[in-house]
Amino acid sequence: MSYGTRVQAISQVTDRKPLPSKIPQRLEALWATDVFTLSKMQASLPKDVFKSVKNTILTGGKLDVSIASAVAAAMKDWATSKGALYYAHVFYPMTNATAEKHDGFISVQSDGSVITEFTGKVLVQGEPDGSSFPNGGLRSTFEARGYTAWDVTSPAYVMETDNGVTLCIPTVFISWTGEALDKKTPLLRSISSMSKAATRVLKLLGHTEVAPVNSSCGAEQEYFLVDAHFAHSRPDLLLTGRTLFGKPAAKGQQFDDHYFGAIPERVQVFMQEVEERMYRLGIPAKTRHNEVAPGQFEIAPFFEAANVASDHQQLIMTLLKSTAKKHGFVCLLHEKPFAGINGSGKHVNWSVGNATQGNLLDPGDTPHANMQFLLFCGAVIRGVHKYGALLRAVVATASNDHRLGANEAPPAIISVYLGSQLEKVFDQISQGRIEGSDAPGLMDLGVDTLPVFPKDPGDRNRTSPFAFTGNRFEFRAVGSNQSVSGPLVAMNTILADSLTWVADNLESRMKAGEDLKTAAQGVLKEIMDKHRNVIFGGNGYSPEWHKMAVEERGLANLRTTADALPVLKADYIEELFARMGVLTPVELESRFDVYAEQYLLAIEVEAKLVVSMAKTIIYPAAVRYLSELSLAIANAAAIGIEMDKERAQTVSNLIKLLMDGVSKLSEAMAKDDFDSIEEHMQYSAQTIRPLMDKVREYADTLEGEVADNFWPLPTYQEMLFVK
Numbered sequence: 194m195s196y197g198t199r200v201q202a203i204s205q206v207t208d209r210k211p212l213p214s215k216i217p218q219r220l221e222a223l224w225a226t227d228v229f230t231l232s233k234m235q236a237s238l239p240k241d242v243f244k245s246v247k248n249t250i251l252t253g254g255k256l257d258v259s260i261a262s263a264v265a266a267a268m269k270d271w272a273t274s275k276g277a278l279y280y281a282h283v284f285y286p287m288t289n290a291t292a293e294k295h296d297g298f299i300s301v302q303s304d305g306s307v308i309t310e311f312t313g314k315v316l317v318q319g320e321p322d323g324s325s326f327p328n329g330g331l332r333s334t335f336e337a338r339g340y341t342a343w344d345v346t347s348p349a350y351v352m353e354t355d356n357g358v359t360l361c362i363p364t365v366f367i368s369w370t371g372e373a374l375d376k377k378t379p380l381l382r383s384i385s386s387m388s389k390a391a392t393r394v395l396k397l398l399g400h401t402e403v404a405p406v407n408s409s410c411g412a413e414q415e416y417f418l419v420d421a422h423f424a425h426s427r428p429d430l431l432l433t434g435r436t437l438f439g440k441p442a443a444k445g446q447q448f449d450d451h452y453f454g455a456i457p458e459r460v461q462v463f464m465q466e467v468e469e470r471m472y473r474l475g476i477p478a479k480t481r482h483n484e485v486a487p488g489q490f491e492i493a494p495f496f497e498a499a500n501v502a503s504d505h506q507q508l509i510m511t512l513l514k515s516t517a518k519k520h521g522f523v524c525l526l527h528e529k530p531f532a533g534i535n536g537s538g539k540h541v542n543w544s545v546g547n548a549t550q551g552n553l554l555d556p557g558d559t560p561h562a563n564m565q566f567l568l569f570c571g572a573v574i575r576g577v578h579k580y581g582a583l584l585r586a587v588v589a590t591a592s593n594d595h596r597l598g599a600n601e602a603p604p605a606i607i608s609v610y611l612g613s614q615l616e617k618v619f620d621q622i623s624q625g626r627i628e629g630s631d632a633p634g635l636m637d638l639g640v641d642t643l644p645v646f647p648k649d650p651g652d653r654n655r656t657s658p659f660a661f662t663g664n665r666f667e668f669r670a671v672g673s674n675q676s677v678s679g680p681l682v683a684m685n686t687i688l689a690d691s692l693t694w695v696a697d698n699l700e701s702r703m704k705a706g707e708d709l710k711t712a713a714q715g716v717l718k719e720i721m722d723k724h725r726n727v728i729f730g731g732n733g734y735s736p737e738w739h740k741m742a743v744e745e746r747g748l749a750n751l752r753t754t755a756d757a758l759p760v761l762k763a764d765y766i767e768e769l770f771a772r773m774g775v776l777t778p779v780e781l782e783s784r785f786d787v788y789a790e791q792y793l794l795a796i797e798v799e800a801k802l803v804v805s806m807a808k809t810i811i812y813p814a815a816v817r818y819l820s821e822l823s824l825a826i827a828n829a830a831a832i833g834i835e836m837d838k839e840r841a842q843t844v845s846n847l848i849k850l851l852m853d854g855v856s857k858l859s860e861a862m863a864k865d866d867f868d869s870i871e872e873h874m875q876y877s878a879q880t881i882r883p884l885m886d887k888v889r890e891y892a893d894t895l896e897g898e899v900a901d902n903f904w905p906l907p908t909y910q911e912m913l914f915v916k
Contacts, residue, residue, distance in 0.1 A: 198426055198905070199426065199904070199905065199906070199907055199908075199911070201422075202420075202422040202423055202426055202907060202911075203911060203915055205422045206420045206422050206423065206911075206915050206916070207915065209420070209459070209521055210459075211458050211459040211462045211520075212462055212466075212519070212520055214462045214465060215465075215466075215469075218469075220472060223469065223472045223473055224472055224473075224475065225472075225473070225474070225475035226473050227275070227350050227351045227352075227353065227473040227474050227475075228348050228349070228350045228473075228474060228475040229268055229271055229272075229348055229349040229350065230348060230475070231247060231250070233271060234246060234247075234264070234267065235247075237267035237270065237271065238263055238264065238267050239263060242260045242263045242264065245257045245260050246260060246264060246345060249345050249346070250345060250346050252404070252405055253346075253385070253388070253405045256345055258313075258317060260313075261313030261314070261316050261317045261343075262312060262313030263313070264313070264316060265311045265312055265313045265315065265316040266311070268311065268316065268349055268360065268362075269298060269309060269310075269311035269360070272349075272351055272358075272360035273298065273309055275351045275353075275358055276351075276353075276357070276358040277298070277351050277357075277358040277359055277360045278297060278298060278299075278357060278358070278359075279295040279296060279297050279298065279357070279359045279360070280295070280296055280298065280311060280315075280359065280360040280361075280362065281293035281294060281295045281296070281359055281360070281361050281362065282294065282319040282341040282343075282362050282364040283361045283362060283363055283364060284341050284363075284364045284365065284366035284375050284377065285366070285375050285376040285377055285503075285504075285507060285676060285678065286366060286374060286375055286376075287374065287375065287376065287783075287784060287787045287788075288787075288791070289376075289674065289675060289676050291507050291511060292366075293359075293361065294319070295359055296315075298310060298311055316343055316362065317342065317343050318340055318341065318342055318343070319340065319341035319342075319364065320339065320340055320341070339366060339367065339368055339369065339374060340366070340367050340368075340369070341364035341365065341366050342364055342365050342367065343362060343363075343364055344363045344364055344365055344377060344381070344500070346381075346498075346500055346501070347363035347500055347501050347504045348363075348475065348501075349361060349362045349363070350474055350475070352474075354515070363377070363504050364377075365377045365378045365381070366378070372777070372779060372780050372783070373776070373780050376503070376676050376678035376679065377500070377503070377504075377678065379678075379682045379775050379776050379780070380499065380500055380503060380678045380681055380682050380685075381500060382774060382775045382776075383681070383682045383685035383686045383689065383773070383775045384407060384408060384499060384500060384685055385774075386685070386686065386689040386773040386774050386775055387406065387408060387545065387685040387686070387688050387689040387692070388405050388406040388407065389689070390688075390689045390690075390692035390693045390696065391406035391545060391547075391553065391569075391688075391689075391692050392405075392406060393692070393693070393696040394568060394569070394572075394692050394695055394696050394699070395550060395553075395565075397696060397699045397700065397703075397709075398564070398565055398568075398709070398713075399709070400549070400550060402549050403547065403549055403550065404547040404548040404549040404550075405547060406545055406546065406547045406553070407498050407499065407545070407546070407547065408498075408499040408543060408544065408545045408681065408684070408685050408688075409496045409497060409498060409499060409502070409543070409544050409545070409546065409665075410496060410497065410498075410499045410502035410503065410506075410541060410542065410543055410677060410681055411479075411493065411494060411495060411496030411497070411502065411541075411542040411665075412493070412494070412502065412506050412539050412540065412541050412542070412671075412677050413480075413491055413492075413493040413538075413539060413540040413542070414491065414492050414493065414506070414509055414510070414513070414539055414673065415484055415489060415490070415491045415537035415538055415539065415673050416489070416490060416491075416492075416513055416524050416525060416526055416537055416673060417486070417488050417489050417490075417524070417525040417527075417530050417531070417537065418460060418463070418488060418490065418517060418522040418523070418524060418525070419488065419522065419523050419525060419530075419912050419913075420521060420522060420523075420912070420915070420916070421518070421521050421522060421523050422521075423907040423911060423912045423915075424523035424525075424912075425523075426906065426907050427906060427907060427912075428802060428805075428806060428810075429802055429806065430523065430525070430530070432798065432802055433527070433795075433798060433799050433802060434525055434526065434527035434530060434592070434674070435525070435527045435529055435530045435531075435592070435595075436530060436531055436532070436909075437799060437802055437803050437806065437885070437889060438803075438806060438807075438811065438889055438892045438893060438896070438906065439531065439532060439893065439896070439906070439908065439909050440893040440894075440896040440897050440908070440909065441531075441532060441533030441534070441909055442908070442909040442910040442913060442914070443910070444487075444910075444914075445486070445487065445533055445534045445913075446485050446486050446487060446534050446535060452482075452483060452484060452485045453482050453483060454483045455483075456481070456482070456483060456490075457916050459520065459521075459522075459916060460490065460916075462520065463516060463517060463520040463522060464481050464490070464492070466516050466519070466520070467492065467512050467513060467516045468481070468492075470512050470516065471494070471508075471509065471512060474505075474508060474512075475505075476494055476505045476508060476509065477494050477495035477497065478492060478493075478494055478495075479493055479494055479495040480492070480493040481493075484535070484537075485534075485535045485601075486531070486534040486535040486536075486913075487534065487913040487914060488531075488912070488913045488914075489534075489535065489537065492509065492513075494509070496542060496544070496665075499543075499681050499685070502677065503676065503677050503678045503681060506539075506676065506677045507676065510526060510674075513526070514526075525537075526673050526674040527592050527673070527674055528590075528592040528593045528595055528596040528672045528673050528674060529592065529595035529596050531909060531912075531913065532889075533909075534913075535601045535602075536595060536596040536599070536601060536602065536673075537596075537672075537673035537674075538596065538602055538669060538670070538671060538672060538673055539671045539672060539673045539675060539677065540667050540668070540669045540671065541667070541668040541669075541671050541677050541680050541681070542662070542665050542666075542667050543665060543666050543667075543668060543680075543681065543684050544664060544665035544666070545569065545688065550565070552664055552665075553565065553566070553569045554566065554569055554570060554573075554661075554664055554665055554666070555664040556570075556615065556664070560614065560615060560618055561618045561621070561627050561628070562627075564710070564713050567618070567622070567713075567717055568695055568713060568716065568717065569692075570611075570615070570661070571619075571622075571695070571716070571717050571720040571721075572688055572691035572692050572694075572695050572720075573609075573666060573688060573691070574609055574619075574720060574721075574724055574725075574727060574728065575691045575694070575720050575723070575724045576684075576687030576688050576690060576691040577607060577608075577609050577659055577687070577727055578609075578723075578724035578726065578727035579687070579690075579691075579724070580683070580687045580690075580766070580769065581607035581608075581727065581748060581749060582607075582749045582751060582757070582760045582763075582766075583683050583687065583760055583761075583766055583769075584607050584658075584659070584668070584670070584680070584683055584684075584687075585605060585607055585670070585749065585751045585757045585760070586751070586757045586758055586760040586761055587679040587680050587682070587683045588670045588671050588672060588675065588679075588680060589751075589753075589754040589757035589758050589788070589792075590672055590674075590675065590754060590788075590791070590792065590795075591754060591791075591792045591795035591796055591799075592672060592674060592795065593670075593672035593675070593754075594752075594753050594754050594878075596672065597670060598752065602669070602670070603656060603657060603658030603659075603669045603670045603733060604656070604658065604733045604734065604738075604739065604750075605670075605750055605751055605752050605757075606658075606733070606738075606739060606742045606743070606748050606749070606750045607658050607659060607670070607727075607748070607749070608657060608658065608659065608727055608728070608729040608733065608742065608748065609657070609659050609660075609661070609666075609727050609728050609729070610654045610657035610659070610660040610661060610728075610729065610730055611661050611728060611730070612653075612654075612661055612730070613730070615661060616728065616730055619717075619721055619725070619728065622714070622717045622718055622721050623718065623721035623722065623725055625714075625718055627714070654730060654733070655669075656732055656733030656734050657669070657729070657730075657733055658670045658733070666684075668680055668684065682775065685775075686769065686770060686773050686775050687769070689773045689775075690769055690772070690773055693773075695716055698712075698715075698716045698719070699712050699713065699716060702715055702716070726746040726747065726748065727746075727748065729742070753878045754788075754792050754874070754878070755792070755871070755874035755875045755877065755878040755879075756878075758785060758788055758789055758792065758874065759785070759871055761781055761782075761784060761785040761788075762781075762782060762785050766781070767781055767782075786870070789870050789871075789874055790870075792874060792877070793870075793873060793874060793877055796877045796878075796881055796882065797862075797877075799885065800858060800862055800881050800884075800885055801862070803855075803858065803885050803888050803889070804855055804858060804859055804862075804888075807851060807852075807854075807855045807888055807892060808855060810905055810906065811851065811892045811895065811906075812848065812851065812852060814899060814903050814904055814905050815844060815847070815848050815851070815895050815899055815903075816848065817903055818844065818899045818900055818903040819841060819844045819845060819848065821900075821903075822840065822841045822844065823841055826838060826841060840898070843898060844895070844898050844899065847891055847894055847895045847898065848895070850891045851888065851891040851892055851895065854884065854887045854888040854891055855888055857884055857887075858881070858884040858885060858887075858888055861880055861881055861884055862881065864876065896908070
């Protein structure tokens with residue numbers, strides 16, 4: 194890397210033209226063309242087989258394995274008609290990534306001829322190596338057997354790339370002894386647990402017909418785009434997804450001119466291709482726009498059933514990365530790729546409902562009179578207060594630590610924002626009376642040509658990590674590079690626990706002679722008496738709130754992953770997941786072990802790269818500049834001109850500080866005698882990361898002192914503003 198490489202990259206980027214934009218097809222013609230949908234099943238399956246599959250998908254009924262052969266044959270015929278030669282059981286191990294092993298449809302006959310074959314047994318069950326994925330001690334290296342099992346509720350699809358077409362079948366991944374080794378299994382269990390508890394409450398409220406209750410998810414995906422010429426010249430971006438060095442540009446996001454601004458031409462062509470691929474895969478892309486930081490964007494799908502939404506989220510991240518490469522970009526999903534400007538999150542919009550009662554978190558026009566809504570909303574409040582530390586733990590990663598609590602994202606303290614209308618209603622409940630709620634007003638702008646439109650009964654609070662936004666809760670602490678399944682599992686499970694408590698208390702009160710209304714009001718008042726401390730409508734960024742939340746309200750402030758992850762080992766969390774039938778203590782502990790190891794490895798890789806880049810890229814550039822500066826001073830002195838030596842001294846001092854910092858970091862990295870993984874995590878958080886930050890501080894200061902034609906790394910100004 195050199196200044197010449199930088200200049201060449203800038204030239205290549207400015208000369209790059211957008212790829213030709215295809216004329217978009219009609220959405221109806223494009224929608225789900227690459228998905229084995231119910232309508233395609235109906236057209237290709239016997240009536241009784243289709244009826245059985247449809248019943249399992251729509252009602253959660255037990256899968257009849259005897260129909261697998263018929264489904265497999267129809268699925269294979271459809272996939273091969275789309276050009277597929279291979280199939281893959283797709284699953285989501287505990288790495289946050291997607292895993293798949295491709296097997297061919299080919300079957301060699303005794304006479305040497307071949308046919309395509311795909312049996313029901315192969316559709317239902319696969320057998321990948323279970324020892325090569327992180328398992329947190331659930332399996333030894335020599336215990337390699339693992340199973341994938343078909344998830345009929347998430348549709349199969351074909352994935353088309355430049356290298357061919359593959360039939361992809363969503364599956365769960367379990368060990369030979371039955372433990373969950375993936376993200377999907379606990380998600381499906383949590384949905385089932387929540388549905389059972391919600392059904393109990395709905396029947397106690399007088400509903401005789403209650404369809405299975407599901408959670409829904411709409412995740413807003415933020416990301417950065419950097420031209421590949423720049424990204425490939427930055428070892429830190431290639432290996433860690435973020436810049437470990439880089440002086441912020443003079444202009445960042447302070448003018449607020451990027452958010453919702455005109456989408457750059459190259460970026461819009463990229464977005465259109467991503468959306469076309471999403472539509473073909475049945476993913477309902479709904480919103481796209483510039484985000485706050487330069488070079489940052491967002492795509493958000495319409496909400497879907499949580500299990501399907503989770504699978505689709507993994508696909509969205511895959512599509513963003515692969516399509517970006519085609520358009521000459523690198524898509525950065527890291528939560529904090531650039532210092533000094535906003536990082537990226539993934540707001541998870543979450544609700545619960547069913548086909549008979551609808552959205553159970555919809556307050557309607559008179560929330561004070563909507564007892565069903567109040568009970569479900571109250572159950573969420575109780576769950577977040579009791580298990581707020583769990584919600585913090587499931588978003589804890591090395592990369593998300595850079596973002597949470599940094600006045601750009603929610604604080605690490607988990608609180609609930611309800612909005613003024615609902616907060617007043619729940620205040621009335623805590624006082625033992627429900628009198629009414631503020632009616633929605635009208636917004637009249639005073640100009641006849643502009644419409645008068647309804648005004649929402651409550652404002653939004655962007656500093657809240659868990660906010661009610663009209664008919665759902667928005668969990669804003671999730672990192673942009675995370676799977677949404679972990680947060681969904683946590684939210685579903687704590688709601689299942691709270692709804693079970695609500696049902697038990699309603700039954701107890703009604704058996705004691707209370708009518709339904711009195712019993713429900715009593716349950717709600719008890720929730721508010723015990724859990725109102727979690728409700729907060731103010732500025733979540735303020736130091737006063739951080740102090741009040743901990744000292745007066747007893748809320749946890751788990752600032753780092755090292756603080757948050759051990760919550761997964763707490764007895765009350767183990768009991769919660771075991772009681773709800775979502776994760777056994779062994780499965781939960783394995784997740785702690787895997788996530789802790791990922792945290793340590795992420796910091797280890799970054800620390801090694803900080804040392805390497807400082808020694809081999811930044812130090813040589815600074816020394817070359819100092820040498821030229823010193824030579825210029827000496828040459829001037831030889832002809833009787835005295836130049837200011839202060840700049841040379843400043844650069845010399847910074848070089849020394851840089852290398853001293855590298856030495857201290859290298860020495861700290863050599864420590865390996867830890868009594869526990871928790872101690873190791875705290876050491877990484879409290880010792881290694883501050884030393885890395887110190888090295889960066891000196892390097893970034895040097896970047897501002899060294900002449901531009903000596904600096905080898907693409908700068909923030911170039912990466913964020915040269916498109």
